[in-house]
Amino acid sequence: MASIFPKTTIFKRFSSTFTSKPIPSKTHLHKPIPDVAFPQGYVLTGIHAGVKKVPGVQDLGIILSTSIHPTSAAACFTRNAFKAAPVLVSQQVLDENGGRARAIVVNSGCANAVTGKQGMEDAWAMAKATDTLLEQESRHKKTSETLVMSTGVIGQNLPITKILSGIESQSLNNTEARTLGSTFEAWERAAKAFLTTDTFPKLRARTFSIRGKEYRLAGMDKGAGMIHPNMGPPSGQLHATLLGCILTDAAVSPTSLQTALTYAVERSFNSISVDGDMSTNDTIVALANGAASVSDSSGWLQEIDEQVDPEGYEVFRNELTSFAIDLAQLVVRDGEGATKFVTVSVEGAPSYEDAHKVASRISTSALVKTALFGEDANWGRILAATGSIPLSQPIDPTKVSVSFVPTDGSTPLPLLVNGEPEKVDEARASEIIAAEDLEIRVELGLGSEAAKYWTCDFSYEYVRINGDYRT
């Protein structure tokens, strides 16, 4: 039978055979975006520094804000106790600059996590080298304003010499090698530098306006495994490799940018799961450089701020949230070995936290995910997962309902109503579950709170990718 995978990826030493449906191609999700749609005042690139073995493949990304206004920065970082060196460095940079930063440097292929003292030195070296590029742009010395991200294998040291020469290759005087720019191609190169097992670059842009004034929002992110983020603001307690950044040319005060990002991340990146494993590196960064904002008559820059202008702030926060959801869903669609995109909606919960806990548990159940892969409408596993975690008030089985909701707009299929199993039309159930997109809806009947989670199925390909990730 024809394999969709290169022969080299097959375990030669293994000796029993599984045949599987092909993993649907996701590359159509990568679309060109007109240059004018990208936020003003940023230059970017992605190059091959040599972290990854395959020549020419981007593994180093650089993003610089060239705005004359100070650039606000906010971030949400993994709550994993083993925060990677780039996470610790980025947190410190944000703290010391009071929420200002103007550059992002990212490498893929090596996570620089659990790398001890050497790892910290390497992360700082990446930041300093990128600061030098910033100084050339802005022509005056600053404290470190670079945020660092890494993704890839844990427990290995960075090939730091290669990375540093890669960064230096983008200096102003290096006119030949320098590829920093603001065209679609430049944004695309940067987006590619984030990727590990992803099958396409995840780049999106949109515009929004506050009182007639138009701003641009662009973002990029990556997955595609160890995806079950639990990220909080720099001050967050310890606990979730997902990397992403969202850039805007609006001016936003640092505190309001952080408040908006924290709100957005909880409802987007913290509500997706590919395999239920939290990474040591998860980082989402937002930059707002004010390049599109107007100064008032006094020349003072009017920043979007929750205190000064609640309505304006709310418009921004909601745009940021819906944009973050778009980026987060791309990660699930491109989840390792994913053949399904599943929305898990939990309703009628006593609290948002309870709804979120149940949605998360269903989204991470190996039995639910393998059933989805097999297109087996085994809804009993959804119930077992729902009932397996304690909530703020006990579940009453006689109040619980479960249904499959087709995404083609056709009638939902009730599977369980108030604890009583329906006479399920298995043919219809199989029809719904055969679709690539599907919604599982659980009604707890305990309250009025709801939460959504986005997950994928569990396939042979997931096992293949992760059984042999480092080789």
Added chain:
Amino acid sequence: MASIFPKTTIFKRFSSTFTSKPIPSKTHLHKPIPDVAFPQGYVLTGIHAGVKKVPGVQDLGIILSTSIHPTSAAACFTRNAFKAAPVLVSQQVLDENGGRARAIVVNSGCANAVTGKQGMEDAWAMAKATDTLLEQESRHKKTSETLVMSTGVIGQNLPITKILSGIESQSLNNTEARTLGSTFEAWERAAKAFLTTDTFPKLRARTFSIRGKEYRLAGMDKGAGMIHPNMGPPSGQLHATLLGCILTDAAVSPTSLQTALTYAVERSFNSISVDGDMSTNDTIVALANGAASVSDSSGWLQEIDEQVDPEGYEVFRNELTSFAIDLAQLVVRDGEGATKFVTVSVEGAPSYEDAHKVASRISTSALVKTALFGEDANWGRILAATGSIPLSQPIDPTKVSVSFVPTDGSTPLPLLVNGEPEKVDEARASEIIAAEDLEIRVELGLGSEAAKYWTCDFSYEYVRINGDYRT
């Protein structure tokens, strides 16, 4: 290439191919046991009632205590909110009889879970029919003394007529069909009736003695998927399909039997994971029928009791615990698609609960389990899992050490020491991970408490089994 699986199990409609190492055969773990090693005063059998499609395969098991002494009974049930009907019935029987029960009826192939009112009626019908067998044995009417267990697909009703005629086939007057007995073959038939995706019957027996008096202990259980039990005593709060029973001919007071079983289950069945999913049916039952116990001069039966004889009780509790661990480990060894048996030891924790939480998280990590399947010593994933959950006190990465411990007694391989990665001999790491048995040891450096967990790897075969379980 030769497949170890019947052709019929291959997804015909699928069109890409994976080759895998064969799943090692586990059938050698099923060994004959001399009849005299089994506890006295029990008759058992396992028959084909017709729940399972394959003719002749046992799907109904019956265990009766024929001891003249009252039989003490204790149980730990799933904490899943969606407790299956047989769980609810068994709880009620134990409550109403003050910890006395003399029969167990079990079916495999259908879990009778999430089956509403009909499910409760069916479970009670199974209990009543088995009570009738008891009356024949003991020749005097009793309140219901039968505990019920079911395992299989969730959300489908039992073929109750087939099951009831199966139970009736064992009545005294039915001399031809009746197969109830106390030989190894009878115990083996009963053990087979528990099985679903298990590849061998899990039956063990041992003797122990208190002050020179010898008692017998026998038990049987089953997995092999939806295995991440969290069971508590009947009074326990709500929260895990694992079925098992442990039978002894010692006399133990009901309260002490429950106390000992709860202690044993926490350190055995509640410390294993195949796929991280908790079932609606998990049940472990212990019966103590006193058939081997001596009465004192007054003719009063001396029961093992924590208050009356703490030393005697402790001997019994420890025997029960180590026996329960043996039975629990068999479930992991036969885990769906398992090619590895992995012991996760977490040491230096502030509390047993913290150590247990970390061990559980590592044992359920899809990334750790796929790496084990791929025999990739990707220890970074162990760290990521360790750091992903909040503990009673925050983890200090600089105090954490991780090592692979070979089970052949050769020197352990340190991977991380006090947060600093070791220069790992990858060849040696691969050697250790290539073995079927392996121990992962994590030292947190936060205290002196420890816990062990037993888990298996995550293979293509696991996905195959669960992608197509019901068809």
